Amino acid sequence: MTAMNLVLPSRAAGPPLVSRLAASAAVVEGGVMSNAEVLAWLDERQREQQQHVERVPFAALRGWRFDQRTGDLRHDSGRFFSVLGLSVHSDFGPVRTWSQPIIHQPEIGILGIALRDFDGIPHLLMQAKSEPGNVNGVQLSPTVQATKSNYTGVHGGSAVPYMDLFRRPGPGQVVADVLQSEQGSWFLHKRNRNMVVEVGPEVVAGDDFAWLTLGQVNLLLRHDNLVNMDARTVLSCLPDWRGGRENLVEDAGWSLHTGREVRTWITRRRAEHEVSVAPIPLAQAQGWLRTQHAVTHCNGLYFDVVAVDVSSRGREVPAWSQPLLEPRGMGVAALFVKRIDGVVHALLRARAEPGFLDVVELGPTVQCVPENYEHLPEADRPPYLAQALARRESARYDVVLSEEGGRFRNAQSHYMIIETESDFPAMSDEFRWLTPHQLDELLCYSHHLNVQARTLVAALRSL
Amino acid sequence: MTAMNLVLPSRAAGPPLVSRLAASAAVVEGGVMSNAEVLAWLDERQREQQQHVERVPFAALRGWRFDQRTGDLRHDSGRFFSVLGLSVHSDFGPVRTWSQPIIHQPEIGILGIALRDFDGIPHLLMQAKSEPGNVNGVQLSPTVQATKSNYTGVHGGSAVPYMDLFRRPGPGQVVADVLQSEQGSWFLHKRNRNMVVEVGPEVVAGDDFAWLTLGQVNLLLRHDNLVNMDARTVLSCLPDWRGGRENLVEDAGWSLHTGREVRTWITRRRAEHEVSVAPIPLAQAQGWLRTQHAVTHCNGLYFDVVAVDVSSRGREVPAWSQPLLEPRGMGVAALFVKRIDGVVHALLRARAEPGFLDVVELGPTVQCVPENYEHLPEADRPPYLAQALARRESARYDVVLSEEGGRFRNAQSHYMIIETESDFPAMSDEFRWLTPHQLDELLCYSHHLNVQARTLVAALRSL
Numbered sequence: 001m002t003a004m005n006l007v008l009p010s011r012a013a014g015p016p017l018v019s020r021l022a023a024s025a026a027v028v029e030g031g032v033m034s035n036a037e038v039l040a041w042l043d044e045r046q047r048e049q050q051q052h053v054e055r056v057p058f059a060a061l062r063g064w065r066f067d068q069r070t071g072d073l074r075h076d077s078g079r080f081f082s083v084l085g086l087s088v089h090s091d092f093g094p095v096r097t098w099s100q101p102i103i104h105q106p107e108i109g110i111l112g113i114a115l116r117d118f119d120g121i122p123h124l125l126m127q128a129k130s131e132p133g134n135v136n137g138v139q140l141s142p143t144v145q146a147t148k149s150n151y152t153g154v155h156g157g158s159a160v161p162y163m164d165l166f167r168r169p170g171p172g173q174v175v176a177d178v179l180q181s182e183q184g185s186w187f188l189h190k191r192n193r194n195m196v197v198e199v200g201p202e203v204v205a206g207d208d209f210a211w212l213t214l215g216q217v218n219l220l221l222r223h224d225n226l227v228n229m230d231a232r233t234v235l236s237c238l239p240d241w242r243g244g245r246e247n248l249v250e251d252a253g254w255s256l257h258t259g260r261e262v263r264t265w266i267t268r269r270r271a272e273h274e275v276s277v278a279p280i281p282l283a284q285a286q287g288w289l290r291t292q293h294a295v296t297h298c299n300g301l302y303f304d305v306v307a308v309d310v311s312s313r314g315r316e317v318p319a320w321s322q323p324l325l326e327p328r329g330m331g332v333a334a335l336f337v338k339r340i341d342g343v344v345h346a347l348l349r350a351r352a353e354p355g356f357l358d359v360v361e362l363g364p365t366v367q368c369v370p371e372n373y374e375h376l377p378e379a380d381r382p383p384y385l386a387q388a389l390a391r392r393e394s395a396r397y398d399v400v401l402s403e404e405g406g407r408f409r410n411a412q413s414h415y416m417i418i419e420t421e422s423d424f425p426a427m428s429d430e431f432r433w434l435t436p437h438q439l440d441e442l443l444c445y446s447h448h449l450n451v452q453a454r455t456l457v458a459a460l461r462s463l
Numbered sequence: 464m465t466a467m468n469l470v471l472p473s474r475a476a477g478p479p480l481v482s483r484l485a486a487s488a489a490v491v492e493g494g495v496m497s498n499a500e501v502l503a504w505l506d507e508r509q510r511e512q513q514q515h516v517e518r519v520p521f522a523a524l525r526g527w528r529f530d531q532r533t534g535d536l537r538h539d540s541g542r543f544f545s546v547l548g549l550s551v552h553s554d555f556g557p558v559r560t561w562s563q564p565i566i567h568q569p570e571i572g573i574l575g576i577a578l579r580d581f582d583g584i585p586h587l588l589m590q591a592k593s594e595p596g597n598v599n600g601v602q603l604s605p606t607v608q609a610t611k612s613n614y615t616g617v618h619g620g621s622a623v624p625y626m627d628l629f630r631r632p633g634p635g636q637v638v639a640d641v642l643q644s645e646q647g648s649w650f651l652h653k654r655n656r657n658m659v660v661e662v663g664p665e666v667v668a669g670d671d672f673a674w675l676t677l678g679q680v681n682l683l684l685r686h687d688n689l690v691n692m693d694a695r696t697v698l699s700c701l702p703d704w705r706g707g708r709e710n711l712v713e714d715a716g717w718s719l720h721t722g723r724e725v726r727t728w729i730t731r732r733r734a735e736h737e738v739s740v741a742p743i744p745l746a747q748a749q750g751w752l753r754t755q756h757a758v759t760h761c762n763g764l765y766f767d768v769v770a771v772d773v774s775s776r777g778r779e780v781p782a783w784s785q786p787l788l789e790p791r792g793m794g795v796a797a798l799f800v801k802r803i804d805g806v807v808h809a810l811l812r813a814r815a816e817p818g819f820l821d822v823v824e825l826g827p828t829v830q831c832v833p834e835n836y837e838h839l840p841e842a843d844r845p846p847y848l849a850q851a852l853a854r855r856e857s858a859r860y861d862v863v864l865s866e867e868g869g870r871f872r873n874a875q876s877h878y879m880i881i882e883t884e885s886d887f888p889a890m891s892d893e894f895r896w897l898t899p900h901q902l903d904e905l906l907c908y909s910h911h912l913n914v915q916a917r918t919l920v921a922a923l924r925s926l
Binding site for chain 1 (some may be wrong): 569570571573611637638639640641642656722723724726727730731733734737739820821907908909910
């Protein structure tokens with residue numbers, strides 16, 4: 001193990017683990033497991049957790065039904081989530097008024113990663129977890145990924161492993177704990193706690209779990225559909241460990257815009273546009289049709305709501321059925337970056353998505369499913385999309401990643417980081433160049449970076 | 464003028480005005496106006512803006528009506544605000560389920576103060592403004608205090624003076640611009656932009672306006688019902704100017720809890736309690752009765768919704784009628800402070816109020832209308848209330864202040880700052896001791912300190 005070569009103070013005497021994240025990121029081969037062992041473990045988990053997932057008609061859902069009056073799709077227990085209609089009115093953009101199905105899940109869940117010292121190197125406890133919506137079964141997930149219904153046992157399954165580490169952390173153990181939003185086009189006001197907690201040697205890895213260094217996780221982040229969305233968002237909420245690394249030394253104090261200017265910009269974007277959203281009965285969502293097999297848009301765009309039946313050995317509940325949201329088409333999430341006087345800046349867009357709690361969050365430079373815009377005139381297509389596709393060849397990062405497989409079926413996007421020339425312009429007040437240090441600051445507070453931007457922050461740090 | 468004695472660099476050459484706030488706070492007598500002149504000006508404005516406000520039956524409201532189906536009280540234009548019902552369910556506290564009327568005002572307004580240099584001393588452009596709900600007519604208000612309906616001219620009144628300073632500030636002129644909540648028990652998801660903007664010598668004070676130093680404003684903050692709520696919340700969003708003052712020098716780096724611990728605490732308080740609120744027809748708010756003259760609680764508690772007729776010379780619209788919310792009883796808002804190793808700390812409470820956008824914000828140590836709790840057993844009365852009342856004699860600050868007179872009638876509270884012994888304990892996880900520096904940091908981000916806590920931050924800085 002590379003880690004063995006380092007002589008560092010013991011856990012009791014040393015600085016908190018978080019101060020050693022840079023050392024963890026530097027270990028890209030062999031923490032407590034070699035990379036070959038990690039891949040073998042993932043393969044084995046893939047076999048062990050084999051899930052059989054089958055599309056079924058809504059009538060075959062067990063415990064879920066469409067409300068007779070509203071047409072909303074709900075679980076009989078009233079928990080988990082429901083699919084409602086949402087009516088949206090805004091005062092900007094090419095399409096200002098629409099209605100759509102949306103997932104309502106008011107419970108706040110926990111996405112948590114445990115951090116443990118091994119010979120001076122912090123390791124992350126990652127989980128191999130299959131989800132019914134994943135294109136490929138098992139992906140690398142946080143230590144814990146649980147809705148309140150999960151961890152309070154509403155579905156009658158077994159206890160969530162490691163849950164107590166996050167529900168009852170000791171003093172000084174919490175490295176990060178921040179509420180973050182999820183897809184604002186698909187979820188209404190959804191957010192989860194993103195937690196990182198230091199743990200001691202008494203915490204050991206069960207069969208579905210492995211201790212990886214940050215360097216190993218970053219390496220896996222270069223593989224298609226391997227690190228799941230929940231893991232990516234928690235990783236982004238880790239304090240940025242790169243301050244001390246030689247190849248990325250930057251003056252944390254300098255940036256194109258001051259912190260105050262950035263906050264002022266976000267306030268203005270939130271205040272100046274009116275976006276009003278109101279839940280409506282799903283049956284009243286105009287332009288959406290319900291068949292026996294799907295709730296679908298009349299033009300075949302955006303997404304479908306479908307039903308699946310799942311049988312599995314590895315889950316808390318061995319067999320169940322549930323609705324999933326299945327997007328039409330492959331997404332693009334591209335972050336443009338450039339150096340200004342040597343300091344890295346990323347081009348963020350202030351995005352109004354109907355499900356955001358506070359109107360606007362910062363997203364990547366480009367975030368869309370290109371097919372949804374093909375029927376619109378060129379001028380109404382997303383800014384920078386054409387440039388992102390044209391520059392794809394030279395992307396510094398270009399990986400296909402999945403959104404959460406517990407809610408979304410086959411939801412994949414090309415996540416890209418594209419470096420541009422230093423005079424590449426921000427085209428309007430919707431866009432700003434921010435430094436990684438500024439993003440890190442915003443990530444300490446809820447509701448500033450959307451989930452796609454958070455994935456790209458995790459990816460940017462891995463470069 | 465005291466200011467004349469100071470030799471400071473000219474505006475063009477000097478640092479931004481905000482860096483000279485401490486100098487402005489030090490001028491407590493005589494900026495461009497002497498204190499006697501300020502009081503005379505306020506008296507004169509009081510006479511000039513004399514308003515005649517009369518309680519009327521709802522049937523006498525012009526332009527407002529109860530919706531026949533829902534019982535909601537709305538303006539015919541659909542703008543301004545409306546009074547709906549709200550159904551609240553929570554999993555904690557002595558009363559876990561209730562319904563109530565609530566004001567719905569989805570528009571984001573602007574509360575703004577202009578800052579201008581006079582001989583090196585920043586001055587604040589304050590407005591003498593009467594509001595129909597004020598107990599005493601005119602109070603000291605921000606430069607601009609305008610809903611979107613106001614400044615986009617929905618009500619057909621004249622243009623809002625100085626509005627453009629805040630809608631189109633030049634580069635580098637914005638000192639603060641942050642969305643902040645208002646009373647979470649009376650407003651549903653209400654928030655306003657709190658702005659401070661630097662302006663040049665071309666901006667002059669109209670009849671209803673005066674340039675005051677921060678020291679003069681702080682002095683007026685010691686008078687009952689003089690500085691209005693909107694001015695107080697904007698003042699709290701000014702960067703804390705006291706870092707360099709000898710009598711309050713404190714190590715910004717030291718505090719009982721780290722910033723991360725404080726943010727973690729807020730996240731946990733937000734996540735662990737479930738508060739679900741849903742708008743309902745006002746007619747369905749259980750326990751509330753509508754008479755010809757008021758919407759009122761069957762036990763005579765909490766508040767009434769009433770109607771007033773207003774005639775005035777000084778307002779944009781010379782005569783109008785409107786609903787107001789009139790609380791029953793005088794409020795108490797008390798902040799306990801103490802020194803820990805010489806550093807001031809204030810005891811904040813994580814409060815869940817039904818109208819907050821994000822479940823929980825930090826409020827004062829005590830915030831309540833004592834009468835509302837008299838029917839409850841001792842154990843269910845607000846923590847620290849008895850101590851606040853017992854220690855009132857020795858309060859460092861004890862002033863009666865009004866809530867916003869454009870929405871609330873005779874809404875007054877005793878605002879108090881009470882210094883305690885250094886071993887005075889925080890009694891539960893609902894409470895934390897934070898430094899003024901930490902409060903300042905949280906005030907840079909939306910939805911962390913409630914409006915009563917913001918008033919007390921402004922008061923604390925004035926001591």
